[in-house]
Every structure is written in C-alpha cells, then in structure tokens.
Amino acid sequence: ALERLLSAYGRWFHNRTQRTLVPTRRTIATAQGMGIGNTALWSRGVDCERFSPKKRSKSLRQQWGLNEDDRAVLYVGRLAPEKNLPLAVVCFERIRKLYPTARFILVGDGPMKAHLEARHPEFIFCGMQQGDDLAEHYASGDLFLFPSKTDTFGNVVLEAMASGLGVIAFNDAAASEHIRHNDNGMKAPLHNDDNFVQHALKLADQPSLLRRVRSKARLDALDLSWNQQIDVFERLAFNSYTQVSSHADNKQSFPVL
Structure with a gap:
C-alpha cells in the first residue's frame, strides 16, 4: 500500500x-x-592482502576431512531463504556424485542453519568467521557457490576471486560486473538453475580449467x-x-x- x-x-x-x-x-x-x-x-x-591464496591451510582442510586433491565446495554468507541455498545443496550433491570425497563447507549463520544441520549432518558448518580466520576459510576452498539472485552486489564474490577460488554465480550483481564466463569464473543466466549446476559440474570435473579459472580470478581481483x-x-x-x-x-x- x-x-x-x-x-x-x-x-x-x-x-x-x-x-x-x-x-x-x-x-x-x-x-x-x-x-x-x-x-x-x-x-x-576487495582487500587482496587479506584475501589471498597464500592463506590456504593444509591443517584446516584436514579438519574438513580433505586431502590436497579433494574438492572443498564453499559457501560464505547468511544461511537464509533469500540466499537460494536449496540450489547450492542440489549443486553440491551433483558434484559429490562425481567426487564422493568432496565436502560442502558453509561459513555463516542464519535462520536456516538448524534445518540444514538436521537434514545434512555430513555438511561442515563453520559458523561466523571474521578477519584472517575468514580469509583462511576462503583460501582453503576450491569451488565457490554463490546461488543468490537477490543481492545488490555480493562482496563475497570479490573475496572468493581474491582468494583464488572457482566462482559459480548467476549473471547478476558482482558476477555480471567482474566475472567473464569460462575465463575467470562461471556465470549462468539469472533464471537458469540447471545452467548454474552444469557450470559447477564442469569446473569440478575439469582440473585444468579449474586451475586456469582460479589463477585468472586472483589476477583480476588485484585490479579491484x-x-x-x-x-x-x-x-x-x-x-x-x-x-x-x-x-x-x-x-x-x-x-x-
């Protein structure tokens, strides 16, 4: 009204x-x-000194149950309905069919946390992280899922790029401005969830592409x-x-x- x-x-x-x-x-x-x-x-x-691949932690990955070649699929942000988390869950489950040792790492808190923990006890919930601890969590991941369709910008996309992650997002907000598809990340049309999942599977299943995308993401973040x-x-x-x-x-x- x-x-x-x-x-x-x-x-x-x-x-x-x-x-x-x-x-x-x-x-x-x-x-x-x-x-x-x-x-x-x-x-x-984005602070490229704080968010950097140099912060990658072997010990943290071991806590997550991962070896160096295993896939850490990362989500950072509020655990809330507007973030489109069900799509991230579907996406990870498809990745896990290809790589059973993959782990889904969720950094953040919110009203959906209890529900997600109850339904997916195998996921790793890290809670809120700040400062260098947050940077370490970013850098210790491999793929970064940003399924939100409602963010005005999404600073986490730039933080993930600076940390050298393979970002999968929709062609909106920060991704529309800074991600070049199949070059420094992957982006799907805003209303094409299947495309989002397929891009994540492609990055997870092509190690050489993932390495190139991660390297380009870091280089481009240095200009931001x-x-x-x-x-x-x-x-x-x-x-x-x-x-x-x-x-x-x-x-x-x-x-x-």
Missing part, C-alpha cells in the same frame, strides 16, 4: 542530489527505471583494490563538487545506494 508513496519520496530525494552512486550497471538501469537521474557507477573493492575504488570516488566527488560550486545556491548531498 505504501509502495507508490515511498517510490515517489525516493525519487524526489535522489533527484535533489548531484549524484546517486550505485554498485552495478543493472542497478543504474533499475534506478533510471524508477525515474532517478544523475546516477553513476561506483563499484566495490579499495585504493582504486577510492580514486574513482574522489573523481566522482570532485566532478560533482565543481558542478555544485558553479551553482552556489544549490547545496546538495551525495548519497550512495
């Missing part, structure tokens, strides 16, 4: 600003479709540092400031979506 009122307010608010910064081109299209003009792209960065993103922000802010300065009576804010 409030949708029209809130949309009108959001449109009024953002159109009074000099710029509204959004993280993806799709979000620009969405904002423009709402009647919000003067949008600009400002993506996200926060320092570079800060430079982009400063240029956008400076351009907007000069425009505002030329209209001294137009004092505007600078929101970020």
Whole structure:
C-alpha cells in the first residue's frame, strides 16, 4: 500500500542530489527505471592482502576431512531463504556424485542453519568467521557457490576471486560486473538453475580449467583494490563538487545506494 508513496519520496530525494552512486550497471538501469537521474557507477573493492591464496591451510582442510586433491565446495554468507541455498545443496550433491570425497563447507549463520544441520549432518558448518580466520576459510576452498539472485552486489564474490577460488554465480550483481564466463569464473543466466549446476559440474570435473579459472580470478581481483575504488570516488566527488560550486545556491548531498 505504501509502495507508490515511498517510490515517489525516493525519487524526489535522489533527484535533489548531484549524484546517486550505485554498485552495478543493472542497478543504474533499475534506478533510471524508477525515474532517478544523475546516477553513476561506483563499484566495490576487495582487500587482496587479506584475501589471498597464500592463506590456504593444509591443517584446516584436514579438519574438513580433505586431502590436497579433494574438492572443498564453499559457501560464505547468511544461511537464509533469500540466499537460494536449496540450489547450492542440489549443486553440491551433483558434484559429490562425481567426487564422493568432496565436502560442502558453509561459513555463516542464519535462520536456516538448524534445518540444514538436521537434514545434512555430513555438511561442515563453520559458523561466523571474521578477519584472517575468514580469509583462511576462503583460501582453503576450491569451488565457490554463490546461488543468490537477490543481492545488490555480493562482496563475497570479490573475496572468493581474491582468494583464488572457482566462482559459480548467476549473471547478476558482482558476477555480471567482474566475472567473464569460462575465463575467470562461471556465470549462468539469472533464471537458469540447471545452467548454474552444469557450470559447477564442469569446473569440478575439469582440473585444468579449474586451475586456469582460479589463477585468472586472483589476477583480476588485484585490479579491484579499495585504493582504486577510492580514486574513482574522489573523481566522482570532485566532478560533482565543481558542478555544485558553479551553482552556489544549490547545496546538495551525495548519497550512495
């Protein structure tokens, strides 16, 4: 009942600003479709010193019951319905048919955790991880499943790339901006779940492709540092400031979506 009122307010608010910064081109299209003009792209960065393949831990993998050549299939994020976790479960079970020694590692917490633990006691639930512990969990994986269709961006995709993982995601949000299919990761059309599963199976079953994808993902992540993103922000802010300065009576804010 409030949708029209809130949309009108959001449109009024953002159109009074000099710029509204959004993280993806799709979000620009969405904002423009709402009647919000003067949008600009400002993506996200990733700390490639913290998130690095160098953090790979043999002892952690052993705790997970994995040898070096076994597959660690990783999910990092909230364990909640909006993250499309049933697809990740189906995907892993298909992988396990090819590689019975594979393990599904879930890092995070949320309302679905108890249900998943009860139905899948063989999965490894690591709970919330932060800082270097989180980086170690990333780097100790092999494939990274990001089945969400609702995230505005999905910083975990960049963290997985920086950690040198084979990312499988939908062609949306961060993946649409930064993953080149079959090169530095795999991405499926947004409404094609079967395609998502097939891409994961392909990466799991082709070691040479997986090695190449993981290497390219790390190299590309190095170009996504926060320092570079800060430079982009400063240029956008400076351009907007000069425009505002030329209209001294137009004092505007600078929101970020």
